[in-house]
Amino acid sequence: MDWLRKLLHPHACPARTSSLDVRQARHVATLHHLGGFARGWDPGECAALLADASVVTDGVFAGSSAVPSGFVMSRKAADEAEILSIVVKPDQRGSGLGRALLGAHLGQLAARGVTQVFLEVEDGNAAADRLYRHFGFREVGRRKGYYPKPDGSKATAVTMRLDLA
Numbered sequence: 001m002d003w004l005r006k007l008l009h010p011h012a013c014p015a016r017t018s019s020l021d022v023r024q025a026r027h028v029a030t031l032h033h034l035g036g037f038a039r040g041w042d043p044g045e046c047a048a049l050l051a052d053a054s055v056v057t058d059g060v061f062a063g064s065s066a067v068p069s070g071f072v073m074s075r076k077a078a079d080e081a082e083i084l085s086i087v088v089k090p091d092q093r094g095s096g097l098g099r100a101l102l103g104a105h106l107g108q109l110a111a112r113g114v115t116q117v118f119l120e121v122e123d124g125n126a127a128a129d130r131l132y133r134h135f136g137f138r139e140v141g142r143r144k145g146y147y148p149k150p151d152g153s154k155a156t157a158v159t160m161r162l163d164l165a
């Protein structure tokens with residue numbers, strides 16, 4: 001996967017990544033909560049997703065910690081996948097963990113035969129937009145009024161796509 005190796009800088013954060021399973025449901029629920037999304041995932045919902053054979057989940061670990069500092073989860077259908085969520089702990093953002101995590105995850109998806117990856121991100125989420133564009137995701141559509149905001153307003157969702165093949 002030369003395209004992926006080129007994107008991960010030689011000085012990229014040397015964080016460990018590995019796939020997560022149902023035993024990490026509690027950690028995934030906690031991390032998802034820290035993502036600041038309008039709708040939380042409870043541990044039961046996370047456990048169901050982690051146990052779902054069509055769902056691929058990876059975690060990133062800082063230092064020697066056994067507790068993930070971030071996770072990313074995608075649902076695969078045939079040769080397409082949709083990223084359902086990606087979160088890095090707030091106090092560890094901006095140090096390359098998200099890039100290490102998404103790079104490893106895209107490699108996992110490609111190894112499973114995925115050729116197109118889709119996602120939705122809130123318009124104006126600068127960190128996520130930059131992370132996705134780093135790997136070559138491009139905007140393919142917009143849904144106005146898609147995300148409910150705590151103040152009662154609604155934000156636009158930007159749909160992005162990456163061709164892995």
Ligand SMILES: CC(C)(COP(=O)(O)OP(=O)(O)OC[C@H]1O[C@@H](n2cnc3c(N)ncnc32)[C@H](O)[C@@H]1OP(=O)(O)O)[C@@H](O)C(=O)NCCC(=O)NCCS
Nearest residue numbers: 035087088093094095096097098099121126127128130134
């Ligand atoms: C999006 C998120 C996972 C990125 O994780 P991270 O560990 O901070 O990412 P990295 O440190 O690897 O940085 C990735 C890129 O984003 C950029 N970035 C990081 N924080 C940024 C910020 N606050 N504003 C603008 N760009 C930022 C980095 O410079 C880097 O860009 P580059 O690849 O062009 O150099 C993290 O910010 C997060 O958990 N956000 C809350 C949940 C969320 O919004 N998830 C996305 C939902 S679709």
